[in-house]
Amino acid sequence: MTTSSAPGKIYLFGEHAVVYGEPAVPCAIEQRARVTVEQRSDTALRVSADDLTLDGFTVEYDGAATGVPDVDVPQALVEAAMSYVQDAINQALDAADVEDAGFEISIESDIPLGAGLGSSAAVVVATIDAATRELGTVLSAEEIADRAYHVENTVQNGEASRADTFCSAMGGAVRVEGDSCGCINAPSDLPIVIGYDGGSGDTGKLVAGVRDLRNEYTFASDTISTIGDLVRRGETALAEGDTERIGELMNINHGLLSALGVSSRSLANMVWAARDAGAHGAKLTGAGGGGCIVALDPTDETETALQYTPGCERAFRAELTETGVTQV
């Protein structure tokens, strides 16, 4: 039996634009997914996931099309979750050069599903690490990131960037631009506060919506390259540890994302509540449409204000973590 964990992430800058080759800077947070893998004597795959902020579901799955799981959550969500796990296992089998094997897999996660905090990437990264170790092979974090990216890209119909998976595998703040990924310096004590509206956005639909806008309006493609310029300035501010400048750029990044149509009423409410409470800056994180915002505030004001903001279900502080995927 092997357990591995991998962190979720927030986007400081650059989501959506990263899909079109602009740079993005996500940053790993100490909210983790833990995946335990045990090899079975047959070739079946059994997955239980009790804590994915669904109501809790357990799926018995043997890869057969007829094996429809009896669960109390939308079928599409279960199928997506199962595709991530199934593809992660296939990557592990390939990496370990094993033709077929069955596993008992149990997933626990502190990361809300589909809320912009990289839950699926963390589960995929931790699953590949735990399953390859269970098969006697240890992969580098870079190779896990690469294999996890291919899983996300397949499940998300070719619309994934390398940002989530690279960040989750490596930890810390990273920079992703097309296929080029690297770790960058960021202040380890960034005062991150997260507001969560209890919902989630449909990443595929939101990415497609931005693509449509970009095809229709020059302003939208200009907005995407402006986000790229902003990310480059953000990197300098991070290297200098200039929290005020980082916050200012986060505010602008949120405005540009709103122009691309990926904010929502609850995300906008939370962003404004954070700004009114004195945060250095606030923006939505991830695909948008619902889910989480990230704000920078060293005081308790933003967290308190968010707790009283209509539409905010939970507010919490998140520590940046340098620990990427790791065996538990």
Ligand code: PMV
């Ligand atoms: O909501 P998340 O954490 O899946 O982030 C999506 C980020 C996008 O840039 C919109 C898509 C991607 O794969 O980079």
